Amino acid sequence: MAFANSGQFYQQSSHGPSPFVVPTPLVPIPGLVATPSATSQPLSSSWAPATPLSSNAYVSTPATSLFSLQPAAPAPGMMAWLPQQQSYPGMSAAAFWSIPSPAAPAPAPVTPAVLSTPLTPGQTLGVPGGLSGALPFWTSVDSWPPTVRTLPLHLAPWLAPNPTNPERPHVVWDISEPPSTAKRITGKDVFVDMHEAFSSDATAVFPETDEIVVVCNAGLGAQDMWPPIRIRKNGNKVASGDVFWAIYEFFQKPITCDEVEQVRRRSEDDYQRLLDACYQRCRRTPGLADITRRQGVKRIDCLEERTAWWGMVPVWGTDGTWSLHLGLMASSRA
Numbered sequence: 001m002a003f004a005n006s007g008q009f010y011q012q013s014s015h016g017p018s019p020f021v022v023p024t025p026l027v028p029i030p031g032l033v034a035t036p037s038a039t040s041q042p043l044s045s046s047w048a049p050a051t052p053l054s055s056n057a058y059v060s061t062p063a064t065s066l067f068s069l070q071p072a073a074p075a076p077g078m079m080a081w082l083p084q085q086q087s088y089p090g091m092s093a094a095a096f097w098s099i100p101s102p103a104a105p106a107p108a109p110v111t112p113a114v115l116s117t118p119l120t121p122g123q124t125l126g127v128p129g130g131l132s133g134a135l136p137f138w139t140s141v142d143s144w145p146p147t148v149r150t151l152p153l154h155l156a157p158w159l160a161p162n163p164t165n166p167e168r169p170h171v172v173w174d175i176s177e178p179p180s181t182a183k184r185i186t187g188k189d190v191f192v193d194m195h196e197a198f199s200s201d202a203t204a205v206f207p208e209t210d211e212i213v214v215v216c217n218a219g220l221g222a223q224d225m226w227p228p229i230r231i232r233k234n235g236n237k238v239a240s241g242d243v244f245w246a247i248y249e250f251f252q253k254p255i256t257c258d259e260v261e262q263v264r265r266r267s268e269d270d271y272q273r274l275l276d277a278c279y280q281r282c283r284r285t286p287g288l289a290d291i292t293r294r295q296g297v298k299r300i301d302c303l304e305e306r307t308a309w310w311g312m313v314p315v316w317g318t319d320g321t322w323s324l325h326l327g328l329m330a331s332s333r334a
Helices: 093-097 121-125 238-253 255-264 268-284 287-296 299-303
Strands: 009-010 184-185 192-194 209-216 230-234 308-316 322-329
Touching: 209 238, 230 238, 238 299, 255 268, 268 299, 287 322
Parallel strands: 009 230, 209 322
Antiparallel strands: 184 192, 209 230, 308 322
């Protein structure tokens, strides 16, 4: 499939779980930004972020953002899918989806912009995330991937948000840590490993594709400082594990001096928050704080405390191309 925007490419090989990025050296590199505690500058008396964190799962994207893929405004009678985000804390999925959507007020079967044939009522209820007036629904882990295409795009259950309780993601993962640490919560409220998600058969989407674009609009300056994550498999299908590892490796990249200056020019407060986040990350590293400090400031520090996985939602652009938008929540880590 074709994508409208250019992005950062990750060439996936068949060997090893983390082929995306060369390991970070343990010595300072010219152009990297040293961690606050490794500099000669005096540190702030308080390392707490000066600005409260938003509880929303997403940060609004400026209209001038070059790499943002925004959903097309649906025409009358077209499908409008609004994912339940953290803008509605304390509201159940059933209550949220019972609210009529201004873009699609009629609950009758509708025709999505990406298809030329109407959906049946059963297919309408099966759209990832659901439609306004219906509970969201996703394919279960046991029946993934589906054998028949009934939707414009099927999203793997490990990548989708929790359809019944968006306040509690059913995949527990802090993206600052390797995806191998992720756990899934079963319907019986049991934490289990996600080995099946990292199988080569666990396609990220259905129908399968060899290229996926991941967009993350969260963080200090992330909207236009970096391109989206573009995962390419050279003729092989992109698996769910490829998506998890690409996200992790993307945010493990060191941040450059130019990028830090870009944040600082916008806001001195954002600059201090970036340094605070780096210091806190180094402090949390058990027994490896010194090595972590020598690696410098990383992209993950731009997310501050919003590093907890929420899920992904597919978004269609005006040209018919789609991308997966990453949602994050505040982490509960100390």
